Amino acid sequence: MFWRTVIYPVALALALLLCGFVGPAWAGLEICNDTDVPQDVAIGYKQDGRWVSEGWWTLEPTACVTAIQEDLQYRFYYFHAKGKGQKFRHDRLSFCTQQALFTIGGDNDCEARGYAKTYFAKIDTGLGSKEHRQYLSTHSGPSVAETGFEPGTWGSPFSGAALFHECSQMFRGGVQFCNLIGAGRVFTVVEDNRTPAEVFKTLRRMRKGTPVQIEGDWVGLYDLSVELVLLSAQERAASDADRVLQQLQGDWRSESDRNDQFTILGGGRQNIYAGTPTSQEYLSVMQFCGEHEGHEPYLYTWDNQGGTGLCYEIKAVSKNVLELVYLPRGTELRYRRLELSQ
Structure with a gap:
């Protein structure tokens, strides 16, 4: 079996450890191994209108490789990494691979052509970027088996879909915590050495509103807030409910x-009246809301201090207009996107 192995000389490796990933300027797509173990890396990209996959480069810890050695032509590229004891968080975007060194044209019918079908993660290089550096730790971390945390250690095993909301500082002791929102509940994960540090590292990199698949232990329920100890938090493909919530993002009046306004950002809503911020709420788009079902989607909102939840039927949502029906009264509420209603 043949591999492209990238190992820095001792002096350079020491410099990298002391100063971070620094060195001469590069062009194209550079991939750096900032994990603690050697990793085998493959990339996927478009060339002359056709998808191509290429691998493997073996990257020792602190090593980098310029996988594409020319100015980048596209915004999105793709990669896969594998290392001992590591779990790779892919985006369910498949390319063809094989165990030996490879350059494979086309991303369809992999198995029929004698290759393996492998899921890759997306690299967003940004609009107009000619070069980009990708770190492996964004999608690769210790597997559950490596953490020593078995399901049921801290509470009842739990898994489900949620949206990342934010990571904040508690007022007492400066303890970090992160919130995720899903199915009408706030999931709170406290940095107290029960949840692996790698999971917190993953959460802190996420943008508000990122769809996440979470696994861990359900520790306690307090009103509409659930305390979780997480085993993993992985980005997932957006669901129909996620796509409806994405349409709701922004400012509405x-x-x-005209004094009644609100702003939706991720899974949160800031209400404003006559220019003054009032209540803050969490919200979820669901297939049912309390005893109401059969007219999905529904919008469920609740005060971030644990107040009573409210149910709305989402009658219509477009670029310009949002129509809600407040339940159970059946009161129709109509909003226009703020920048379009000035």
């Missing part, structure tokens, strides 16, 4: 009362 009531057509019947």
Whole structure:
């Protein structure tokens, strides 16, 4: 079996450890191994209108490789990494691979052509970027088996879909915690040495509203807040509910009362009246809301201090207009996107 192995000389490796990943300027796509173990890396990219996959480069810890050695032509590229004791968080985007060194044209019918079908993660290089550096730790971390944390250690095993909301500082002791929102609940994960540090590292890199698949232990329930100890938090493909929530993002003003406004960002809503911020709420888009079902999607909102939840039927949502029906009264509420209602 043949591998492209990238190992820095001792002096350079020491410099990298002391100063980070620094060195001469590069062009194209550079991939760096900032994990603690050797990793085998493959990339996927478009060339002359056709998808191509290429690998493997073996990267020792602190090593980098310029996988594409020319100015980048596209915004999105793709990669896969594998290392002992590591779990790779892919985006369910498949390319063809094989165990030996390879350059394979086309991303379809992999198995029929004698290759393996392997899921890759997306690299967003940014609009107009000609070069980009990708670190492996963004999608690779210790597997559950390496953490020594078995399901059921801290509470009842739990898994489900959620949206990442934010990571904050508690007022007492400066303890970090992160919140995720899903199915009408806030999931709180406290940095107290039960959740692996690698999981917190993953959460802190996420943008508000990122769809996440979470696994861990359900420790306690307090009103509408659930305390979790997480085994893993992986980005997932957006669901229908996620896509509806994405349409709701932004600033809205009531057509019947111009003083009544709100802003939705991720899984949170800031209410504003006459220019003054009022209540803050969490929200979820669901297939049912309390005893209401059969007219999905529904919007469930609740005060971030644990107040009573409210149910709305999402009658219509477009680029310009949002129509809600407040339940159970059946009151119709109509909003226009703020920048379009000035």
